[in-house]
Amino acid sequence: MMIVKTKTYLISALAILACGATQAAEIYRGKDGSTVDLYGRLGFNVSDKKTGDTQGDFDGRLGFSGRQVVNDTVSVIGLAQYQVNSAEYANNVEGDNDSLTARYVWAGLDMSQYGKLTGGRVSSGLIMFTDIGDVFASSDVSTGRQARYIDPTAVQVFRQDGTVQYQNSFGNLDFSTAYIIGNNTSDLDYGYNAALRYTLDMGDAGRLAPVVAFQKTRADQGEKSRANGADTFTYGGVGTRYYLGPLMLGYLYSQDTVTYVNGRADSKDKNHEFTAVYDINSDWTVRAGYRYLSNKGGDKLMLRDTTFEVQYKLTPRSSIYTAYILRNGHDGYNAVTGSNVSFGGSSASQSFYHAGLRYEF
Template identity: 65%
Template structure:
């Protein structure tokens, strides 16, 4: 089954963002404009416990304008129906509206790296993707980031980020300063991620990753925080992917905490996750994963999720997914509102299934 491994990095990345493109414009100097998109339909009992069907759509543009052979202006924008988060603190009034996931522009200096600014494709994805391998999954890593930065519904997409990324030999480097915007309530934010690829020959390939972030609230009159006493957010994580033949094993551990101005104890998440991806053939893929998250001194959310998924690639650009998640967690309680806290829009104690058809271009 050696043919399967060459497709593995591509298929894993395609779960996080559309990885194929339709060329709209291409010039001899390398300048281009590409269209990315995803269309799909999902059937699940995840949200309410009742089986329902939901339309899935995502569209975006990637552009590159060459200045010379070592320098280019680049940009990317991507919108999604019913996105998990909203950019610039503007939430869609209708769940069928398109809301922004990524909007950024930057400069590419070839071997000297690239600088991007806006709602960027964060280098923290190198870490979060270790656990984010399923077609229907919610990222638990750094879930408390939006307590301080309300635009960070997921930690790898935050408004007002200026980021530098580069690959130096086998080392991938990313670091960012988060300025925020006039509604993100940030004084400042910083993050960094490092990933090293070690080729073990016949023994496979290993990719250890380190990641960290810290954000500080501004507490201004225009604060967008749900709890203005949330003062500082800190996160660190360590993990790795191991590739051998047609299999990929992922492991990660992360902690994050929120400190408060009113004397409440820090709200701390401790999360570890394990994932396994196996290519039976280039068309049939199996995935399995386990996640264990425990919050202390906060909302007391507990996640104990075991997920199995099968994917069949109908064509090179379309797939059918089927998965089932056994959940043995406990919902928490918001310390400010007293309301129940779920995860991914559902009770973490309730199992759910997911069937999906997805076409990407």
């Protein structure tokens, strides 16, 4: 994510990045200044990630964002983004395989210098933190993975139904805070989160952008709850990105704990991630990263992933990605279902390759 220097541009950039696209096409403009923009992503991936055998998968994403001006300060805004085979399927939240599933759906108010207020399945401010590790086309987000044990709509810690969020920027400080109301699908009692990022401009020495993040959710223990005794999820993380010319380095550390009301031991994740991105020129970018995750008291999953990825830009909006992910961890064990716990659809001990063509519009 690029460092932004103005409040207005920051808020707009967060919405665009949440769509997973760098471009937008205006498809409607009303006489009152209202606009609707279209975002999208089409692609095809070849990998042996999920089965050990080479297979091809279609990658499709479609999003709409709108803005309606109220006055010189306030605009009504909204966004809806859908994806084929999005991560929501992992929790069986909605949809069938190969159908479009909502990743983000929210509406709110952009109040210019007074910030942005949004509600729904929002583009969470926690993305400022999770994006430090989420730089590869071929990998999945591990930080905060246990959020789903409390809220099944939280396929990632930064995507949850029924969230009311406030975001703003003051100078070099960007911040976000949210209250998670939940709904009938989320089975939540309550939840809240916050994230802070401060950008240090060090001139010729580059830029440093440290981030802190926190979230806590609690399950509703009613008769229809699907939490299986899980009671609370407490998550915290610190990290930073460093920018120097064409080089970006990142590091994050997070830990989270799930507590239970049925006598089960607390489940604790600790997660370290290192990332490096280097733009060789306008056409070629190389990425590398290492992730170490360990769980104690829960499923005992361990991830030790080393990722190497190369991107070639055919056009400013079309790229070929090739990657190899060296995995040296081990699967966990689900005490409730008795099944193995893998990660991202593949074993934590099986290395895999990935090649893909992606077009964004």
